[in-house]
Amino acid sequence: MKNVWVICQKELKSYFASPIAYLLMAMFAVIFGFFFWNVVGYFVIIGMQQQMGRGMPMNVNEMVIRPLLQNVSVIGLFLIPLITMRLFAEEKRSGTIELLLTSPLTDFQILFGKWLAAMLMYSAMLLVAGLNFVFIFAYGQPDWRPMLVGFLGLLLQAGGLLAIGTFISTLTKNQIIAGGATFGVCLLLWVMEWVTGYETAEWAKVMGYLSVVSHFESFAKGVIDSKDIVFYVSVIFFGLFLTARSLESLRWRA
Amino acid sequence: MIKVEGLTKRYARTVAVDNVSFEVKKGQIVGFLGPNGAGKTTTMRILTCFMPATGGKAEVAGFDVIEKPMEVKKNIGYLPETPPLYPEMEVAEYLTFVGRIKGIPSDDLARRVKEVSERCSVADVSNKLISKLSKGYRQRVGLAQAIIHNPPVLILDEPTSGLDPKQRVETLELIKSLAGDHTIVLSTHVLSEVEATCEDVIIISRGKVVAMDTMDNLTHRLQGAEAVAVEVEARNGAGEADVQRKLEQVGGVSRVVAKGEALGRLRFEIESLQGRTVRTEVARAVVESGWGLFELSPVAVSLEEVFLQLTESKK
Numbered sequence: 001m002k003n004v005w006v007i008c009q010k011e012l013k014s015y016f017a018s019p020i021a022y023l024l025m026a027m028f029a030v031i032f033g034f035f036f037w038n039v040v041g042y043f044v045i046i047g048m049q050q051q052m053g054r055g056m057p058m059n060v061n062e063m064v065i066r067p068l069l070q071n072v073s074v075i076g077l078f079l080i081p082l083i084t085m086r087l088f089a090e091e092k093r094s095g096t097i098e099l100l101l102t103s104p105l106t107d108f109q110i111l112f113g114k115w116l117a118a119m120l121m122y123s124a125m126l127l128v129a130g131l132n133f134v135f136i137f138a139y140g141q142p143d144w145r146p147m148l149v150g151f152l153g154l155l156l157q158a159g160g161l162l163a164i165g166t167f168i169s170t171l172t173k174n175q176i177i178a179g180g181a182t183f184g185v186c187l188l189l190w191v192m193e194w195v196t197g198y199e200t201a202e203w204a205k206v207m208g209y210l211s212v213v214s215h216f217e218s219f220a221k222g223v224i225d226s227k228d229i230v231f232y233v234s235v236i237f238f239g240l241f242l243t244a245r246s247l248e249s250l251r252w253r254a
Numbered sequence: 255m256i257k258v259e260g261l262t263k264r265y266a267r268t269v270a271v272d273n274v275s276f277e278v279k280k281g282q283i284v285g286f287l288g289p290n291g292a293g294k295t296t297t298m299r300i301l302t303c304f305m306p307a308t309g310g311k312a313e314v315a316g317f318d319v320i321e322k323p324m325e326v327k328k329n330i331g332y333l334p335e336t337p338p339l340y341p342e343m344e345v346a347e348y349l350t351f352v353g354r355i356k357g358i359p360s361d362d363l364a365r366r367v368k369e370v371s372e373r374c375s376v377a378d379v380s381n382k383l384i385s386k387l388s389k390g391y392r393q394r395v396g397l398a399q400a401i402i403h404n405p406p407v408l409i410l411d412e413p414t415s416g417l418d419p420k421q422r423v424e425t426l427e428l429i430k431s432l433a434g435d436h437t438i439v440l441s442t443h444v445l446s447e448v449e450a451t452c453e454d455v456i457i458i459s460r461g462k463v464v465a466m467d468t469m470d471n472l473t474h475r476l477q478g479a480e481a482v483a484v485e486v487e488a489r490n491g492a493g494e495a496d497v498q499r500k501l502e503q504v505g506g507v508s509r510v511v512a513k514g515e516a517l518g519r520l521r522f523e524i525e526s527l528q529g530r531t532v533r534t535e536v537a538r539a540v541v542e543s544g545w546g547l548f549e550l551s552p553v554a555v556s557l558e559e560v561f562l563q564l565t566e567s568k569k
Contacts (some may be wrong), residue, residue, distance in 0.1 A: 006354045010340075017342045099338035099399070102302040103355045104327040251305045 003105050007113025008120070011087070015121050020086070024079055028125045035071040036132045039064055060142040061222070065133070069150035069220045072129050073213060076122070076158050077186040083121050084165025085179030087114045088247075093173040097250075107247045111166060111240060118162045119155070126154060146222020153219020156232035157212055161186055163239025170246040189213070255280045255407055255437040256301065261310035263296050263461075270296040272461035273310070278454075280406075283433040285452035285469075286441035293461040294441040295335060298411050301439075302332045315406055328357065331405040331436075335412050337396025341385035345376055345395055348384060349402055356403035366402055374398040374428060390421035397425070401432065408432065410440040414447060426451050480526040481553040482533055485519045487546030494520050497545065504539045506530035519548050 015021040043064050050058060091097040100110050130151075136142055165182040172178050193211035195204045208214055212235070215228040256278040263271040271293040278284050288294050300307045301314055303323040312319045315329035340348055349367045358366055371377040374394045379387060384395065393413065400408055413429060414422045429440060430451050442448060448455055449469065457465040488497050494512055497520055501510045506526050513521035526532045533550060540547045 003355060006351070010351055014340065014342050094338070094341075095334055095336040096338040096340060098299075098302075098304055098332070098334045099352065100355070102304050102327055102330070102332045103352075104324050104357055105355055 003109040004113040004116065007100075007105070007110055008117045011114050011117030012120060014086075015083075015117065020082070021121060021124065024082055024121070025125055025128055028075060028079060029128045031075050032068075032072065032129050032132060035068060035075075039067050039071075040136075060136060060140045061146055064136060065142055065147050065150065066220050066222075068129075068132075069147070069154065070216065072126070072154055073157055073216050073220075074190070076125075076154065077161065077190050077213075078183070079125065080122070080158060080161045080165055080186055081179040081182035083118050084162055084169050084182055085175045086169070087118065087166050088169040089172050089175045089178040092170075092250075093175075101247075101251065107244055111243045111247060115159075115163055115166050115240060115243075118166065119159060122158045122162065123155065126151060143222075149222045149224055150220050152224075153216050153228070153232075156219075156229065156236075157216055160212060160232050160235030160239060161189070163236045163243065165239075167239050167242040167246060170243055170250065186212075255282075255315060256439065257311075257313040258297075258301070259311045261297065261300060261312055262308050263293070263300060263305075264308040269461050271300070271307070274458065274461070274463050275310075276456050276463060276466055278437055278439060280437055281434065282454055283430070283438040283440070283452050284454045284456060285448035286439055286456050286458065287443070287445065287448050288441075288458040289443055292458045294458060295411055297458070298332070298409050298439070298441060302330055302409055303327055304332075328403070329405050329407055331400035331403065331408045333396045333400040333408075333410045333413055335415065337392050338399070339384045339392060339395060341383070343384055344381055345384060345387070346371065346380040348395065349380075349398060352399045353402050358403055366404075370398040370402050373401070389416055390418070390424070393417060393421070393425060394428070397428065401436070404435075406437060408436045408438045408440075410438065412441055412443075414442065414444070422447070480531055480533075482524045482526070482536060483513075483549065483551050483553050484522045484524060484536060484540070484547070485549035486522070486540055487519050487548055489545055490543075492543070492545065497543075498522065500539055500543055501536065504532060504535045506532045506535060519546075523553065 043058075043060075046063070047058065088097070091100065133147065137144070161182075164185055165178075168182045168185065169175075169178040171181075189210070189212045191211075193208045193214045196208035196214075209231075212232075215231045218225040218228055256276075258277070259275050261271055261274045262269070274293070274297060286294050286297070296305075299305045301312055301319065303319050303326050306320060314326045317325040317329070319326050340351075343351065346367055349370065350363060353363045353366055354360075367380075368377070371380050374397050376391060376394050376398055379391055384392065387395065393416075397410070397413065400410065410429065414425050417425060426447060429438065432438065440451070452469055454468050455465070456463060484501070486497055488494070494515070498510050498512055501507060501522060501524060504524075507524055508527045509525040511523045511525075513523055515521070524532065524536060533552070537547055537550055
């Protein structure tokens with residue numbers, strides 16, 4: 001476990017010693033800020049209409065926090081490739097992978113440390129979102145519990161995608177290829193569920209199930225559904241398992 | 255300390271290391287010599303558990319590289335061809351990181367980092383970013399990284415590549431000074447470096463060991479070969495190819511290189527096999543063919559040339 005932490009610290013350091021971390025957080029802040037402004041603005045207009053008599057039940061959790069959490073989940077799909085693309089590709093390009101693989105570390109310690117650092121990097125981005133939510137709590141009384149569940153869902157979803165991104169990063173020396181491929185996979189895992197809109201056959205249900213976004217719905221509502229947790233945890237394990245196999249094959253192919 | 259038996263590494267299309275066997279004793283400093291692509295790096299990568307061999311056995315410090323990779327890794331310090339450095343780290347920070355993953359206890363870490371920084375003379379740049387360092391400093395940081403956990407075995411892959419002559423000498427001096435405490439295998443394709451540092455030499459070419467001896471013996475043996483320059487005036491319509499063929503048939507000749515034509519005379523350079531003199535036979539062959547022998551003179555053989563001969567003649 002100590003070794004995992006050493007690797008994780010090293011990765012965190014390279015996120016924050018380079019502009020990557022700040023760029024990611026800034027991009028996230030701008031995009032999320034835009035969504036926040038939109039959603040809150042819409043909420044205010046509805047509120048004024050209500051005062052003029054055209055009544056509609058209003059709920060901050062349902063009308064502000066829930067769509068915002070869903071937005072974060074989608075923004076994540078775009079930023080996750082930027083977090084994971086360098087994890088192994090950079091080590092392979094610069095040759096430092098030789099240092100890691102010839103040190104008394106297990107493959108698991110290396111990849112888990114790296115994945116953990118990616119998770120912490122993503123969490124740092126979520127903190128920026130949290131900052132916006134502080135304003136909602138300052139000016140309203142939403143229920144905080146469903147929001148926490150939403151954040152848990154975001155972390156689980158990101159965990160799965162980061163594990164897949166980590167795996168893809170082991171496949172190439174080129175960060176752009178790693179990032180591009182990860183982005184493609186993330187996008188596909190998102191849009192896959194669209195087929196359920198017009199198709200009810202079994203295969204469409206399978207695609208809908210495999211889509212990472214569909215499993216976020218219940219979290220956004222504040223509901224912890226064990227089947228969604230099982231799905232995300234499985235994706236995390238599957239991604240890390242593939243990474244481990246790929247690292248092993250790297251030794252055979254190198 | 256290192257024992258290699260019948261080591262083979264096959265890639266999809268090529269055989270990088272072909273049935274290599276050798277042994278390195280404790281405290282020895284061994285030069286691993288061969289042209290680029292001979293299989294030096296592959297052998298070293300197998301020894302350091304970076305990649306597995308296709309066949310054969312390798313033991314480092316008494317542990318098998320396949321069965322006990324963790325033990326092997328703890329006992330080995332490895333400097334790959336390109337030093338494995340993180341440019342965004344400072345030197346001391348980098349060495350601390352390496353010390354940690356090599357398993358140095360944390361209360362000992364600061365002392366070790368200081369020690370190796372001084373030993374490899376990088377203490378003066380310990381707070382500098384690695385990306386700002388010159389090539390020579392980087393190489394020394396790479397070396398410091400390899401010895402930080404005080405491993406009994408050191409494997410250095412071309413530790414002097416890309417350095418200027420002064421840095422080369424300094425690095426070799428440094429490696430030499432480490433020899434007492436460590437068993438060192440160092441690879442290079444520069445012969446003079448081996449001459450200057452190593453006691454024993456293993457010459458490898460196309461994946462095979464072609465010579466393995468002490469430095470003294472090898473120098474002696476290699477210089478037993480002879481190189482001769484010949485100038486022939488070909489008659490009876492014989493061309494350059496004919497003359498070359500004739501010369502190659504002379505007993506004891508290992509190689510004939512055509513050097514072109516001047517004033518109607520053909521020039522060749524002939525190299526003999528180990529310990530053979532071929533001048534009289536060459537002269538006879540030329541005269542018996544009815545050609546004119548214009549010049550026949552011995553050429554001084556440099557160690558480099560013989561090394562080339564040794565590694566190329568096994569094609």
